[in-house]
Amino acid sequence: MPEVERKSKITASRKLLLKSLMLAKAKECWEQEQEEREAEKARYLAERIPTLQTRGLSLSALQDLCRDLHAKVEMVDEERYDIEAMSGMEGRKKMFDAAKSPTSQ
Template sequence: MHLKSLMLAHASKKLEKEKSERDTERSRVLKEIVLQLNTSSLSVQELQNMCKKFHQMIDGVDAERYDIEVKVSKNAREIQGLTQKVLDLKGKFKRPTLRRVRVSADEMLDALAETSYKTSMDLRSNLKSVKKEDEKEHKQVGVHDWRKNVEAMSGMEGRKKKFDTGAPSQ
């Protein structure tokens, strides 16, 4: 605590010293730039000319200030557009920094076994189940008696009867 209070006291002294240096520098620069005016000995016409001169100087400074503001805003828009392009090229999301984790193979398998499937590793359980009743119905509909098919296709009733009875032909 004592060290902290000493550091804060030293920092406050430095801030006060810097502030006084800035004030003295500012006053020195203002004395160099701004000339001392003695208006008591000047006539009205000379005072008006001086005021016109000051107004012209002020207008020049305002024009410079406006030009600089326009340049700054243009550069800011350009920077914003370029950063947007960079973000679009990179992707919209920041990639998180990955930390290296040292895990042995056994620990990894244990962690996977705990968090993932605790059911049996029966591969047939993941297969699509098919109802056997539907298969039987489809097969019954598709199978016909072949003898009926032969009767319809033959057209020769007499010869077929001879084969059925087993009688020799004359």
């Protein structure tokens, strides 16, 4: 018995049109989401980080401010490095434990 060819209810051109419309809508939603994220990031940074008042500061005061900022950056970099190192160690430890333990079949 020969197989009966099923005809699609939607033509290929209509399918392509719907697909392109869906992609356009998805792109639009994604762009809007990105804009919202950027706005949220800007709002968060404005709320958390005070603006620097450098007007009227003497040269020595500006240098002290720069030293303080560099010290804070250095501290944050050290913390980030420690966190990355610890998370890397945990990953290696888990891989080692998994390789050491026998697998059940």
